[in-house]
Amino acid sequence: xxxxxxxxxxxxxxxxxxxxxxxxxxxxxxxxxxxxxxxxxxxxxxxxxxxxxxxxxxxxxxxxxxxxxxxxxxxxxxxxxxxxxxxxxxxxxxxxxxxxx
Numbered sequence: 001x002x003x004x005x006x007x008x009x010x011x012x013x014x015x016x017x018x019x020x021x022x023x024x025x026x027x028x029x030x031x032x033x034x035x036x037x038x039x040x041x042x043x044x045x046x047x048x049x050x051x052x053x054x055x056x057x058x059x060x061x062x063x064x065x066x067x068x069x070x071x072x073x074x075x076x077x078x079x080x081x082x083x084x085x086x087x088x089x090x091x092x093x094x095x096x097x098x099x100x101x
Contacts, residue, residue, distance in 0.1 A: 005046060005050040008041050008042060008049065011052070014072070015034050015035070015085070016038055018073075019035050021076060022034055025076070027076055027077060030076035030078045031076070033075055037088055043084070043086065044085050044086045048089050049089075052089060052092070052096075055093065055096040064096065067092065067095045071088070071091060
C-alpha cells in the first residue's frame, strides 16, 4: 500500500522554517521569496506531492536533507528565486531522482 502524499501544510512548514531563519539572519529578500513560496503551496499539484513523498521515503531523511538544505539556503541568501512552490519542488524532485537512479 502506497504511503499518502505529504500534506500541503507540512510542505509549507518547510518554507515557514526557512523564512524565519532568513528573518533572523536579516536576509529580507530571501525571507520575502520564501514567504511567497509559502503562499503558493496551495496550488502544488497532488502528483508532485506524491512524488516527493515516494522519493523522500525511498532515499531517507539524511539524503533528502543533504539535497534540500543547499536549495533552501540559496533561496534564503537571495541567490536563487522561484516564482512558485511547484517550481522549487520540480528542482528538488530532479535532484532526488538523480539519487534514486
